Amino acid sequence: MAPNDSALITGRSGESGDAPAGRGRASRYVVPIAVAGVAAATIGLVPALAASGDPDLPKISAEELIEKIAASETERFSGTVKVSTDLGFPSLGGLGGSAAGAFAPKGGAGGSGSAADPTARAMELATGEHTLRVAADGPERQRVSILDSADEYSLIHNDDEVWAYDSASNEAYHAEVPGGAAKSPGRDAGKGADKGGPVPEDLPATPRDFAREALKAAGDTTAVTVDGTARVAGRDAYQLLIKPKQSGSTIGSVTVAVDSETGTPLKFTLRPSGGGKAAIDVGFTKVDFSRPAASTFDFTPPKGAKVTEADEAERAGGKDTHKAPEGLKDLKDADGVMGPGSEPNVIGEGWTTVVRLDTGGKGPGGATKDAPAEARQFLDALGDKVEGKFGSGTVFKTRLVNALMTDDGEVYVGAVTQDTLVKAANAAK
Incomplete structure (x- = not known):
């Protein structure tokens, strides 16, 4: 790839589509996987022309490339995504489990007592390396599977039903959402979603999810250029480079590889200002933009699987799972520490x-x-x-x-x- 020499401009705005549904206040500042959206709150646009590279693509300005991302109407795809996250959390050794348990919702890891409850699974993507198999067919059907071992965890949204299944424990979690309003796994589909629904509203799973967070708004604090081209998942892509003009940030740069044909982000890489390996690296290794088979979104619990119904879990106290972590609530009640109302x-x-x-x-x-x-x-x-x-x-x-x-x-x-x-x-x- 050849870097692009270009002059900077600022003060233009660009959007990459609808912002995701609102997060709970606690998770907005606690869950580190959302840091890209917080750090890149304002972005100044740069009219940069893509230099010749490999592959050889037509020249495009950064403003045009951002508009291409925003105009992307990709709703059907399937493929494999590799997620690598190294946020540098301090290790607490043997205290790790105890510390996590202090902030875990009542009723088990997922709050409902089910190992398949999707609430706790989102945090898994915040550390280490993971391989995901993803598929989407419009706003009504999506599937995300975590393939980190011989076992598999899947989250499936099919119209008015949401299923989650953990093969290691042979447990399933089921929720019904009227009108298919469930927030899609790793997608911004399902507009008008029920914000009090039984599944996490924000489970970033594809480069598009992360890129959308980094391109919500524009301003004078950021320089954006087109930094050559690349091949990602067998497809030609432009490289959009986002860098802060301000000093004092721990974010060094964000690179988004954008499919030259569809405008779909194929890879998202966030590098810290302190150097070293990428802190967040999410990219397709395989992708197909044709419609997935309808059977991809079908799910029937295997024989003998323990099934937990979302409404039953709420009646049993699992409803708190989808609110602030119980540990934060208890701290506020006992010691005045911030909870969801602050x-x-x-x-x-x-x-x-x-x-x-x-x-x-x-x-x-x-x-x-x-x-x-x-x-x-x-x-x-x-x-x-x-x-x-x-x-x-x-x-x-x-x-x-x-x-x-x-x-x-x-x-x-x-x-x-x-x-x-x-x-x-x-x-x-």
């Missing part, structure tokens, strides 16, 4: 946006002042102690999302550096 304050713009959350309680320093020395030492080892006009606090880091928790109970979080978090906390005082 409204965040936004500081800054573009790639250096920081979200401020007032928990109403004590941060790690204040809360553990009277804790045993071993407990204080453990918490200090997880982050870096910082001081400023705001007082003192601890910064907890990943490769993309960092959070400053002050000792007086405020939280500042964003895809920004430690210095940017400290500046935001100082400015808020």
Whole structure:
């Protein structure tokens, strides 16, 4: 691939289609797989011409390529997607299971007591490498299968029914949604979806899902160019390169490989400003834009499978699964820590946006002042102690999302550096 030499322009807007249905407030800031949308809140367009490369494609400007993505009407496809995520979460060793359990909904991993409940499965894609088999036939029929071992997990939406099946446990989860309003797995189909539905509303599964998040709006904080061409999943593609103009972001660049014929994003790669391997890399390895066979979306539970009905799970308490994690709710009730009702304050713009959350309680320093020395030492080892006009606090880091928790109970979080978090906390005082 040859890089493209081009001048920058800003101030134009571009969209890549309808934004996904609204997320719960807690997941919006907790689930790290959404960081691309938060970090790329504003994008300035660049009229860049694609340089000659391999394959040799007609020249196109970045503005035209973004318009091509927005105009893409691809609703039918099937293929294989590879997802690789390395967000750099700190390892808690043997505490990992206990920590996860503290924030797990009641009733088991999925909250309903079923190993097939789709709620918990979305988080699996936030770490490691995964292979997905995907298929879609318009807004009424989609299927996503996770193929990480000899076992298989599938989420199927077919008109007014949603099935999830876990072959390892031979358990199935079933929900009925009037009028086929269920949010499609990994797609933005099903407009007017029931926001209180029984399946996760946002399960990114294809490059298009991630690209849509990164191309929601435009502004003056980002440069966009066409950075040559590529072959992805056997198809000719343009490479759209998105980079921040601002300093202080943990996002280095986003590259979207766009199918030259259909305008469909085929690959999405997000690289951190600190260098190293991609933090998020999602791409088709095989893709077919013809209509999948109708049988692809048929599902009947195997003989002997345990079937959990969504309405039964809700009556048994599984309804809380699709709300805020129980651990966050309990913390708010007991200690005043932020729950789903808290409204965040936004500081800054573009790639250096920081979200401020007032928990109403004590941060790690204040809360553990009277804790045993071993407990204080453990918490200090997880982050870096910082001081400023705001007082003192601890910064907890990943490769993309960092959070400053002050000792007086405020939280500042964003895809920004430690210095940017400290500046935001100082400015808020």
